Amino acid sequence: MRIGLAGVGRIGAFHARTLAALDFVDDLVLFDAVPAAAKALADQVGAGIANDAPALLASGIDGLVIATPTPGHAALLRAGIAAGIPTFCEKPVAATLDETIDLANLVAAGEVPVHVGFQRRFDAGYQRARAAVAHGELGFVHTIRANTNDQAPPHAAYIPTSGGIFRDCNVHDFDILRFVTGREVATVYATGANKGAAFFAAAGDVDTGAAVLTLDDGTLALVSSTRYNGAGHDVRMEILGERGSIAVGLDDSLALDSAEEGVDFPRGPRKWSFMERFGPAYRAELTAFADVARGERPSPCTVRDALEAFRVAEACELSRAEHRAVALTEVKGL
Structure with missing residues (x-):
């Protein structure tokens, strides 16, 4: 070709x-x-x-x-x-x-x-998680935790055109949440904070974001992100169900240290960028x-799929700006 x-x-x-x-x-x-x-x-x-x-x-x-x-x-x-x-x-x-x-x-x-x-749709871990949900292995799913933590922030010039942390970073979490669960987001409540470089606030953005999403079947999803995760690049999802739980990204590259004595997990090496983390998926x-x-x-992964993830990000930005819960019906769609 x-x-x-x-x-x-x-x-x-x-x-x-x-x-x-x-x-x-x-x-x-x-x-x-x-x-x-x-x-x-x-x-x-x-x-x-x-x-x-x-x-x-x-x-x-x-x-x-x-x-x-x-x-x-x-x-x-x-x-x-x-x-x-x-x-x-x-x-x-x-x-x-x-x-x-x-x-x-x-x-x-x-x-x-x-x-x-x-690209997360092509990651073996997320595909396995999707199968576990679809086949009922976990029973009913009640809680999902998803995070996208960048090891270091992008260049300052990138932020003004990025669309903000929810549109640029967590939009991947929103898409993979739909992919894994087969459900749509009904409401969001989002917030954000800045403790890092001044260029985030100057662009109207935040360097750390968090959102509580309620899916259309009542499942709660806790989504977070940051541009400052010095321990390494950390992208994970945990799906907690009635009969079992499953995690994506929980391997020896995990960018966390245990506070418990005698624990040698994770052993490393850690990953430092999304390209390293998702090379096979790309x-x-x-x-x-x-x-x-x-x-x-x-x-x-169609443009319609991209639109639905974008709508969730739009709802999160509106929620962050107005300090309130936002229903997806408030965001224009097809």
Whole structure:
């Protein structure tokens, strides 16, 4: 297959290296708004380059991967759809709720498949947890705890365009919560705090967030995140049920120290970034996209899925701002 990749920043460069190592990729073509960056990465991974987005779309590609900064996602996604090219888009597909809704309607009205990049759906632990819930192994589920703790904050310039901690960081938790449980979020109550760098507050954001979500079957989900987890990158989910419980991310890389004497768990080594934590999931995700592009399977994560996770994040930001519980019916949807 001939794959086109737009954007060679942190996640784009990671995707390029991942794609270059996958057997189904015969040719890789890169485009970036900074041509020198595209050229440097192309030389490293043995890829071609396109001078602009139209040239990338016209280069005979079988699939398009969008990994630009968020403001460029929607326009490139529309261009890929218009060109009839199966497209993979990193989350979010758009910076605003209204444009996300427009894109969900556009994709639903057409036949061009779009796969949104929520890589946790391809992690073996989350897939096992989903099966445990679906098969009733835990009995009824009453409580879920999910966290996304970054080892260190991103660059200050990233925060003003990130959408805030719930849209940028916890949106992964919101998507995987839907994936694992098969339920929708009914209400949220969210809050946040700043104890770190001043640039978070300057952008109207927080460096630590927490939310209590009530699902449509009454399950309670406790979701938290922080940009300051010096012990390591820590992404986990605990599902507590009537007859049993199961955890994702509870292995020797766990970024926690026990306060109990004589406990040698976890032994390490720890992980320090989401790319390290989810390397196999990213490979599985892009392999699945190849199947989508070849017409062998439907999209495993649609724009509609991305919209529903985005709506939960919107509700959390509204709750944080107004210090109240917010029902998802207050947030526009399809």
